[in-house]
Amino acid sequence: MSLPVFSLPTLPDAPPKSILALQGLDQALVEAEVVNPSSRLPIIPEGDDVHTGLSERTRKRLIELGITQLFAVQTALLPFLLGSSTTRRSLYEPFDLLRDVCVSAPTGSGKTLAYVLPIVEILSTRIVTHLRALIVLPTRDLVMQVRETLEAIAKGRGLKIGSATGQHSFAHEQSQLVADMSAKLSGGSSKVDILICTPGRLIDHLNGTPNFSLQHLRFLVIDEADRLLAQSFQDWLAQVLAATQPSPRMAPETTKTKRPVSLCDSLAPAFLHLHGEVDLHTDIDEKKHASCQKLLFSATLTSDPGKLAALDLRNPKYFVVQGLSEESEIDGIPNIIAERFTMPEALKEHMIICEAPQKPLMLFHLVHNHSVRNALVFTKSSESASRLVRLFEFFEAAISSSESPIVVRSYSSDLPTNERRTILEKFKAQEVHLLICSDLISRGIDISHVSHVVSYDAPVDIRKYVHRVGRTARAGRTGDAWTLVEEQEAYYFKSMLRSAGHLERVQRMRISEKDTVSLLSAYEVSTRNLLFPRSANDRCGTLSDISAEPPGRVHTVVFGNPVNWSTSTLAGFCRGLTLIAMSRIAFAALRRCHYIHNSHHNRFKLVIDGSHTLHHIRSSFSRLISYFKRRPENFISSMTSSC
Numbered sequence: 137m138s139l140p141v142f143s144l145p146t147l148p149d150a151p152p153k154s155i156l157a158l159q160g161l162d163q164a165l166v167e168a169e170v171v172n173p174s175s176r177l178p179i180i181p182e183g184d185d186v187h188t189g190l191s192e193r194t195r196k197r198l199i200e201l202g203i204t205q206l207f208a209v210q211t212a213l214l215p216f217l218l219g220s221s222t223t224r225r226s227l228y229e230p231f232d233l234l235r236d237v238c239v240s241a242p243t244g245s246g247k248t249l250a251y252v253l254p255i256v257e258i259l260s261t262r263i264v265t266h267l268r269a270l271i272v273l274p275t276r277d278l279v280m281q282v283r284e285t286l287e288a289i290a291k292g293r294g295l296k297i298g299s300a301t302g303q304h305s306f307a308h309e310q311s312q313l314v315a316d317m318s319a320k321l322s323g324g325s326s327k328v329d330i331l332i333c334t335p336g337r338l339i340d341h342l343n344g345t346p347n348f349s350l351q352h353l354r355f356l357v358i359d360e361a362d363r364l365l366a367q368s369f370q371d372w373l374a375q376v377l378a379a380t381q382p383s384p385r386m387a388p389e390t391t392k393t394k395r396p397v398s399l400c401d402s403l404a405p406a407f408l409h410l411h412g413e414v415d416l417h418t419d420i421d422e423k424k425h426a427s428c429q430k431l432l433f434s435a436t437l438t439s440d441p442g443k444l445a446a447l448d449l450r451n452p453k454y455f456v457v458q459g460l461s462e463e464s465e466i467d468g469i470p471n472i473i474a475e476r477f478t479m480p481e482a483l484k485e486h487m488i489i490c491e492a493p494q495k496p497l498m499l500f501h502l503v504h505n506h507s508v509r510n511a512l513v514f515t516k517s518s519e520s521a522s523r524l525v526r527l528f529e530f531f532e533a534a535i536s537s538s539e540s541p542i543v544v545r546s547y548s549s550d551l552p553t554n555e556r557r558t559i560l561e562k563f564k565a566q567e568v569h570l571l572i573c574s575d576l577i578s579r580g581i582d583i584s585h586v587s588h589v590v591s592y593d594a595p596v597d598i599r600k601y602v603h604r605v606g607r608t609a610r611a612g613r614t615g616d617a618w619t620l621v622e623e624q625e626a627y628y629f630k631s632m633l634r635s636a637g638h639l640e641r642v643q644r645m646r647i648s649e650k651d652t653v654s655l656l657s658a659y660e661v662s663t664r665n666l667l668f669p670r671s672a673n674d675r676c677g678t679l680s681d682i683s684a685e686p687p688g689r690v691h692t693v694v695f696g697n698p699v700n701w702s703t704s705t706l707a708g709f710c711r712g713l714t715l716i717a718m719s720r721i722a723f724a725a726l727r728r729c730h731y732i733h734n735s736h737h738n739r740f741k742l743v744i745d746g747s748h749t750l751h752h753i754r755s756s757f758s759r760l761i762s763y764f765k766r767r768p769e770n771f772i773s774s775m776t777s778s779c
């Protein structure tokens with residue numbers, strides 16, 4: 137009798153990527169409602185409108201403001217938040233739990249109105265003023281912008297709007313937000329119905345302003361949610377969420393001593409039980425919940441379950457505005473889960489790959505040969521923004537152009553708020569043509585006429601890229617985004633775009649030497665002026681000029697992108713350091729580089745950009761040393777390096 141034969145064990149097939157990607161994710165995210173970006177709903181000025189849920193008054197106001205149709209995100213969100221059922225529109229809903237909402241929609245797609253309209257519509261029915269809507273934003277500038285939108289929509293509705301950003305003194309803000317700070321009022325005492333604020337100042341008021349209470353909140357809006365969730369300042373989110381929920385530690389001392397709560401002290405329904413005497417218990421009592429509905433918005437909403445868990449979302453509903461084409465799902469994984477973000481449809485994206493020293497020239501080329509105006513130019517820091525502005529001003533002064541000069545200003549957190557506001561006003565009035573800025577305004581800022589965005593320093597993560605380029609092509613307009621990518625960054629930048637499924641949309645533009653030749657001499661003059669603004673006798677030349685200099689002089693050749701030279705590099709330059717940093721392409725560049733002759737110090741200096749690997753630096757060093765050994769007349773000095 138033969139033995140039974142069993143088939144060999146086999147490994148089960150690995151689950152497909154799409155199944156693996158969904159593991160551990162919130163089911164609500166997987167079941168997100170996908171909204172087509174081209175869907176629109178007309179606003180009917182008169183009569184009933186069952187589709188949008190907006191009252192006639194609000195619709196008329198929208199039409200006065202020139203808004204005649206709702207954008208995609210609004211067409212999805214307004215019916216959901218306003219709906220026809222009265223529970224959705226009530227100010228308190230302690231029994232029927234309201235669903236929280238998360239929205240991912242492209243930049244400039246109208247997310248602000250998507251939450252401003254329901255807030256105004258629902259809160260307009262209120263009789264007593266309580267703090268019922270809290271809108272948290274990451275920067276002061278955004279707070280001011282959202283306040284303007286809210287004021288425009290809520291005009292004539294009697295709603296009181298406040299903001300807290302730290303721009304005014306704490307005492308002043310307290311007096312604007314709270315009516316009575318003298319006695320302890322368990323229900324709080326608010327002068328405003330809606331508060332727009334930054335998280336830091338919000339925490340200051342929660343901890344330091346008597347009678348500032350979040351118990352009556354009907355809406356908690358977190359705009360630019362992914363950015364704010366990444367901000368752990370004083371654990372702000374946990375503190376805010378705790379303040380919206382009743383907890384035994386909020387019960388006043390008076391409950392223990394049986395002193396009745398003052399009648400004028402109006403408590404939110406979910407907080408009544410903390411004050412035994414005013415809560416009448418019956419056998420059919422249902423547990424009361426806080427009525428606060430959380431609304432989260434971003435163009436780059438996170439799908440990270442850990443971060444979302446911190447929000448303690450109540451039966452959340454996700455809305456994702458993205459195209460329905462096959463592009464919307466790669467490898468069968470929905471875009472939001474793969475963190476592939478939808479871009480505005482009318483945005484054209486380009487990249488220019490160049491050597492670091494060429495970047496200023498490329499920017500001048502874009503401005504002078506591609507008519508880049510009304511542009512935001514992003515740099516990696518405020519320091520490089522202000523240096524680039526100076527270089528630009530020298531360049532504009534040096535270039536003999538028939539056109540009127542281009543006005544450039546820097547915009548960064550270094551400037552006081554009032555100055556920032558003035559600069560922004562001038563930019564909006566097109567008195568300033570180019571705003572060179574740090575990432576301070578890369579998120580949320582809405583300036584309709586921005587037609588170009590230039591990332592002078594390439595962004596290091598895809599979220600930053602999405603928000604920067606999203607400052608143009610807003611509200612259905614067209615726009616162009618340019619990214620200047622240094623050669624050594626190109627691989628990383630392209631892989632970043634590739635993994636976001638976005639590389640094909642970014643076109644590479646090649647710029648040859650002859651494209652920029654007409655700008656070279658003005659560029660050299662501007663570079664020299666940036667380094668030696670006080671010396672009138674400075675001059676620029678090429679390396680071959682050095683050998684024509686009499687021997688015995690100390691020569692240093694300047695090479696690199698002067699905008700990126702740190703203050704210490706420049707200080708070293710003035711002290712006479714010979715070689716400050718190296719580039720992996722130093723030797724190749726040396727043949728083409730321009731040196732700067734400082735007649736005051738009578739020196740030439742060689743300054744080469746850092747940020748390269750030690751291996752490259754060493755190999756460049758040895759090539760340079762052997763070069764100078766062969767041509768000692770070209771370089772007579774000790775070599776000093778910061779590496």
Ligand SMILES: Nc1ncnc2c1ncn2[C@@H]1O[C@H](COP(=O)(O)OP(=O)(O)OP(=O)(O)O)[C@@H](O)[C@H]1O
Pocket residue numbers: 202203204205206207210241242243244245246247248249434435579580581582584606610611
């Ligand atoms: N229904 C509409 N009709 C016409 N314009 C609109 C409409 N909704 C919004 N807008 C305009 O579109 C512009 C962009 O809106 P908004 O600032 O809300 O975009 P966003 O989605 O919040 O962008 P970001 O993600 O960059 O913050 C604003 O100028 C706004 O006034």
